[in-house]
Amino acid sequence: MREKLSQYLSFLLEQNLPFLALKAADSNEVKVVAQNDQTWYKTAPDNVTYAVFSKFQNNENQVYIAGEKILNFKCEVSVSQPKINQSIIPEDGKEAYLELFKKAMARLEKKQLSKVVLSRKQEFAIRDSDIDIYERLIDTYPTANCYFFYHPQVGKWMGATPELLMNVQSDGLYSTQSRTDAIPVKVSTMSLAGTAVDDGSLNHVWGNKEIEEQQLVTDFIIAQFKESGAIDMKQSPVETVKAGHLIHLRTILQARSSSNQIKNLLNALHPTPAVCGLPRNESMQFILNNESYDRSYYTGYLGIVDGASHHYYVNLRCMQLLDRTAVIYVGGGVTAKSDAMLEYQETRSKLQTMHRLL
Numbered sequence: 001m002r003e004k005l006s007q008y009l010s011f012l013l014e015q016n017l018p019f020l021a022l023k024a025a026d027s028n029e030v031k032v033v034a035q036n037d038q039t040w041y042k043t044a045p046d047n048v049t050y051a052v053f054s055k056f057q058n059n060e061n062q063v064y065i066a067g068e069k070i071l072n073f074k075c076e077v078s079v080s081q082p083k084i085n086q087s088i089i090p091e092d093g094k095e096a097y098l099e100l101f102k103k104a105m106a107r108l109e110k111k112q113l114s115k116v117v118l119s120r121k122q123e124f125a126i127r128d129s130d131i132d133i134y135e136r137l138i139d140t141y142p143t144a145n146c147y148f149f150y151h152p153q154v155g156k157w158m159g160a161t162p163e164l165l166m167n168v169q170s171d172g173l174y175s176t177q178s179r180t181d182a183i184p185v186k187v188s189t190m191s192l193a194g195t196a197v198d199d200g201s202l203n204h205v206w207g208n209k210e211i212e213e214q215q216l217v218t219d220f221i222i223a224q225f226k227e228s229g230a231i232d233m234k235q236s237p238v239e240t241v242k243a244g245h246l247i248h249l250r251t252i253l254q255a256r257s258s259s260n261q262i263k264n265l266l267n268a269l270h271p272t273p274a275v276c277g278l279p280r281n282e283s284m285q286f287i288l289n290n291e292s293y294d295r296s297y298y299t300g301y302l303g304i305v306d307g308a309s310h311h312y313y314v315n316l317r318c319m320q321l322l323d324r325t326a327v328i329y330v331g332g333g334v335t336a337k338s339d340a341m342l343e344y345q346e347t348r349s350k351l352q353t354m355h356r357l358l
Contacts, residue, residue: 020051116277119331159318162243170308230255275299298329
């Protein structure tokens, strides 16, 4: 089935047909939602099944892909070790990042911000085909949500995100309801923050900076859920989870709501403090005024809606694929306790996550 997946994605690319291919974490199946033409839907289509690809600023150029063709491919992870690029990443952008960090720290020390997520991008040459890179992505990061998105008017993006933005599942039989009827739903999300290089065990001792950073995200999500009318909030204990060669702190949060509140919940969550900061509006403005580049779809979200089932993921660990190069986007949360060089090295570790696939 792996060969059939590759052939189908190649066909869609050759025909310039929009699609989202998504392999959820720990799944052995890739779902491909594709269109039969090049229409750019900027609002949700009437199809019961569709995909969405949204920018960091979700009021701009959202892309919806009508599920006119929906195929599932079995995709067992290869047991052989995929070819990995072990070359050293050049130090491009270091001075610019440290200057950005300095500006952020001035705001953090004055308590005008409690956290802000700083990002940067770097461009690298591509040696292999897009399909080869996606296959390598799936084999290298089986516990991540691995996607490949294409729209002829937007371009090609690929990533292995560890972060769930929101899952929605019906409490009842959606097939007995019309699309306009409100039905009870279960909603889940995660608070994912703090980053360290995996040393081979999950017994990493986290510092106060990472613990506090992750708690900020958790508190934000709980407050946003409650404000949006969600009930029966539950949260798991904080745990250390692996994402590629990195580890993070994670809390799972669950609640109940109604299907007519899904859009409100999504807007309440995105962008989370894990990709923007706190307070959200002030952090967003700092990013827009100081990062000096457009994040575009990096730190936006992507997902597939299938009836009452919604699965949305934060677009992290991603790259934009151009003709012969890939633009890799990385970032990290900064608080008043952050160290400039440690934060910069974290961005280099995250760069390696995608660069090693090229």
